[in-house]
Amino acid sequence: MAFNPLTERGIPIDKQLRNWSQLNVNPYDSQTVDPYTRCRIITMNGIEVEAIMNAHQFARHTDNPEVKAKLAYLRRIEQQQQKAVNWLLPGKESTLEVTIGYEQVAIDLTAFLARNEPDPYVKQTLDFGLLEDFDHLYRYANLMDLIEGKKADRITRNYTEVMPGRPTILEHRHPYDDIRCHYDAHTAAPLTKLHALTITAAEQQTMNFYMNVGPQYQEAIARALYQEIAMIEEQHVTQYESLLDPLETWFQREVMHHYNECYLYYSFMQTEVDRRIKDLWELHLNQEIEHLRIAGEMLKKFEGMDPAEMLPKSLPEPTKFEQNKDYVRDILATQVDLRTLGPTFVPLDQLPEDSLYREYQETVNAGGFVPSEQVIKDVQEKSGYRIAFMTEGPHPVESLREK
């Protein structure tokens, strides 16, 4: 049934504040949790963090007391939502186990968005990033085996295969090559706008996470691998934020953030298997409907625009976490050798010899030590194997099969 958050009634804003007991939620049981429940939690944490940071940036561009106050109030509730969501992660899970969860999000979220993305260029951008995050899962899975002796498929439960993607060593690009074209706010499908906001938030949270937890390791290889992959996440944030149309104003963006939160909480409510967590998604949806109303009122008052002018009559089809093994294999088989030349995607053999890509590669990969390669060598040396979990046959790219 069509759902339009603009016409629904949410929880009044002055009834949304929770006390410490309500906020300090019990974590999920890491032995029994469905991997995609973990993925939904990690995703919504990133979405909340982005909503908070966007509202902070907005607040730094105005001294209108009414706007500042409303943003502060909304942000306070968003912060509570972020706490309630992120505190579902159990302390029992190591940082690396959570990292495996982050990469599972990066793969199965990106693949789902790409499969459902109506704009061919945005789809191509998602496919391009997908193969890189797919490789990160493989590198971290090997790191986890090496330093914790744990297997990544305990986390991913084989919903997602673990094998090389576009090798991380080849992902390092000149900053100019991470810029992308953007959708047009007037002609883009609502789903394209939501996809761009969602993937930007998810990758930004991943970037923030790695850039902060990386140095907490004592093992040199772990510190180095987090550092290298954190730099790729910076590239991914650059790539995905480029998709957003700069024509959108502060007020329009604020509305879009809350609309996207409504969309994702509504989406995840449909597929959540954990009753307690499903209730949380529902609670947050009802809070977000009110946030959308308030952001919409600000849009009306300060830009003269009714949010219904820019939003569709109902939410698009829900975003789901589901298996994407065949899709990922297909993209691997056909796009692993893709590179970028500015905002354009080009096959490796069409990249000029004097490209910025090659120059950047030579600089950052100089010296012989590349953490993402070293971690595989270390596992091989220590255990005589390397970690991969393939359920659908041999690697689709022959050159990436284990020799």
Next chain:
Amino acid sequence: MLTLFPTKDTGAKTLPTLMTITAPEQQMALDALQQLGASAGLNGLLLANLLSCFTQLERDAVHLYRVLAERTHNDDWRERYEAFGKESEDHVRIYEELITKLGGDPQYVSPNARMSEYKDSKLLEALLLSGSVDEFTLELTGLEAVITAEQQCHSNWELLAALADQVDDKAVKGAIQGAVKQVMPQEDEHLTWAKSTWQKTLLGTLNQR
């Protein structure tokens, strides 16, 4: 039908540019744009881009007047803002009809229109600094936004009037002149009122010790 914010749902189309992408079904065909006013031997692409841009300014004027009518403390000004906003809605409709008569698509959002929308949004963005000024300055800032927007609106219609004078093709000439005739007196009034009110208000205040 009047559109104040073209979207995919309203049938918006555009031309991809250096950094803008759009799905194939939302792309405007270049040859269709070049056909605009072709019977009059005009540069169809430029004409299409300009008419989209001019329409956008009227759409933005509707939004601007809504904001000012909501926030002004002066009842006379509010009355004006409300009236001008309604007339600006008519101007959007008149532009949409003119574009259709000339063989164009009023849902086309040209690159020029994007640039106009961006500039126009900055007029309203000035209100984000309202905590830095007193109410009098804020009222004047709103009025100055009207002067800027209406000055450009007026220039747009003047350009079309001059173009109609140069065109021989009867259908094109008639369509443009018909639109200009409907709108120009109102545009004159909007600009004249805004400029004179601004001047009168400031002079009146400057003469008070």
